[in-house]
Amino acid sequence: xADVTQTPRNRITKTGKRIMLECSQTKGHDRMYWYRQxxxxxxxxxxxxxxxxxxxxxxxxxxxxxxxxxxxxxxxSLESAIPNQTALYFCATEGPSYExxxxxxxxxxxx
Amino acid sequence: xxxxxxxxLSLVVHEGDTVTLNCSYEVTNFRSLLWYKQEKKAPTFLFxxxxxxxxxxxxxxxxxxxxxxxxxxxxxxxxxxxxxxVYLCAPYRDYKLxxxxxxxxxxxx
Numbered sequence: 001x002a003d004v005t006q007t008p009r010n011r012i013t014k015t016g017k018r019i020m021l022e023c024s025q026t027k028g029h030d031r032m033y034w035y036r037q038x039x040x041x042x043x044x045x046x047x048x049x050x051x052x053x054x055x056x057x058x059x060x061x062x063x064x065x066x067x068x069x070x071x072x073x074x075x076x077s078l079e080s081a082i083p084n085q086t087a088l089y090f091c092a093t094e095g096p097s098y099e100x101x102x103x104x105x106x107x108x109x110x111x
Numbered sequence: 112x113x114x115x116x117x118x119x120l121s122l123v124v125h126e127g128d129t130v131t132l133n134c135s136y137e138v139t140n141f142r143s144l145l146w147y148k149q150e151k152k153a154p155t156f157l158f159x160x161x162x163x164x165x166x167x168x169x170x171x172x173x174x175x176x177x178x179x180x181x182x183x184x185x186x187x188x189x190x191x192x193x194x195x196x197v198y199l200c201a202p203y204r205d206y207k208l209x210x211x212x213x214x215x216x217x218x219x220x
Binding site: 041043 | 199210
């Protein structure tokens with residue numbers, strides 16, 4: 001089984017809808033991250049969390065919110081989806097040596 | 112915002128060739144620099160470099176970091192079609208990675 005899983009893997013939604021992307025990990029890592037990736041751009045950090053009580057904004061947090069339900073679970077929500085949020089979204093965990101491990105990604109399309 | 116520039120943006124080589132990928136950055140006081148390989152799916156971890164001048168090797172891949180001149184190089188020797196991917200570099204500072212846009216490597220048989 002994969003150490004970092006994401007659901008759904010693909011999603012098409014309409015403008016204005018609320019959507020949640022979920023991430024679970026079995027690595028036992030405390031630090032978790034959400035990124036988005038757009039063609040021609042690198043991965044950009046949306047939010048990160050050091051534990052269930054410690055959540056921090058990344059460089060592009062506007063329009064997104066997160067919830068850290070447990071050490072193993074970190075969810076990303078788009079409160080009111082807009083077309084420019086169409087992207088590939090990755091969740092990652094961070095090991096004790098500061099290397100990050102990525103989930104398989106969620107391809108989100110907002111029409 | 113930390114700036115990371117990777118070059119070239121893309122390249123096409125034939126099996127057996129050697130490729131050199133460049134990563135320059137405007138990030139100081141970072142803990143480490145990481146390299147990832149992305150093949151149409153999640154990035155997979157390749158290397159972490161923490162000290163300047165020490166080359167890291169893994170099979171046909173090697174990488175070196177120059178903290179003074181603010182760049183890193185990833186070399187792939189005897190390339191194979193399975194090396195076709197986007198290669199990403201990312202300095203790590205303050206518990207955050209700053210990714211470059213990546214270099215797309217295509218290896219033709």
